Amino acid sequence: MTPYLIRNVSVVGAAPTDLLIRDGVVAETGSGLTAPDAGVIDGTGLVALPGLVDLHTHLREPGREDAETVESGSRAAALGGYTAVCAMANTSPVADTAGVVEQVWRLGREAGLVDVQPIGAVTVGLAGERLAELGAMADSAARVRIFSDDGHCVADPKLMRRALEYVKAFDGIIAQHAEEPRLTEGAQMHEGEVSTRLGLTGWPAVAEEAIIARDVLLAEHVGSRLHVCHVSTAGSVEVLRQAKARGVRVTAEVTPHHLLLTDAKAETYDPVYKVNPPLRTDTDIAALRAALAEGVIDIVATDHAPHAVEDKECEWAYARPGMLGLETALSIALDVLGPEWDLIAERMSRTPARIAGLDSHGVDPAPGVPANLTLVDPAARRVIEPADLASRSRNTPYARMTLPGRIVATFLRGEPTVLDGKAVK
């Protein structure tokens, strides 16, 4: 394993230092380090962050390998500065058995570009009718701790209660896609002034807020851990704020796109902007940004949702919801939060690693720490070209936008997965 000496790099925004990476760990830090056998990276002007951790990634394998594979999604993740991703269960077949989660976990190991931690389905086939084999998935080689029917809401309150109770035995988490299905029947976009003008059926904020309110009460009642996926409204933030103040064991994520883009994008009728939950309003964005800074929202998660061209480049009503996120998330965070490195490390690495129980991730580079880290050039600006993305899909909402920041290198257990901004394998 080649050692690497990163010279003069700022670790999470601190004064520049050298970092020696050897045998999978950060071996030494300090100024003027020497290591004749090491590859040298000039870190001047660069920021080293603990490798990013995504709690919400759709890798599409098994079943839709035309849209993404574990390998292509892992490569996209590494290029985005990630060293670990949690793979959502809405594959085909659904990841609702030990066999499927082990398959995804093994494919992640074979790709070797990021740690792939499978998320198991809560209900069989995501159908919302009976619990999947949560215990078998937890006991499998994949050691599943997070369960989610993401893409679907666990709408039945009794089933949600049972799921929360079941995972409590191993300190597991139910990650809820908060969407009351009766309130979003036929929904195409956020319910508001723009949907009224365009004549598209609306997805009201209350459909999300009602489920979060119910679920924090259920989690409180049974004393279990709840995670709320892709929070998108100001009202949801208030429900979460109250729950956290009461000590409910709830964590929440926001996506980069919900921090930046509004429902006004629907006026283009370009389905690249169709997503679940839908893009909301400026008021929601302001509340989400404040909640993220405060910690009412714990983390940024991408909800990277690759879709094949035929599922996306069609009429708005027929297009699948979802957009790419892994290769642009850090740039959007930098754009939205500014160079707040400690906050970025907290929300995109340390806290998601802690929630997911990925102990070797989310730790700031320091002597003896596993070398899972990424190097960012904050001064760089890049134009997003969909054709240049490593994802098999092209549905980025940031096409041809100029975004700040570039991932220069990523290391997974001391091995570079990205060097000079390019994937190593």
Ligand SMILES: NC(=O)N[C@@H](CC(=O)O)C(=O)O
């Ligand atoms: N977030 C999305 O818009 N899409 C997700 C699932 C979902 O949450 O609908 C997907 O799997 O494509």
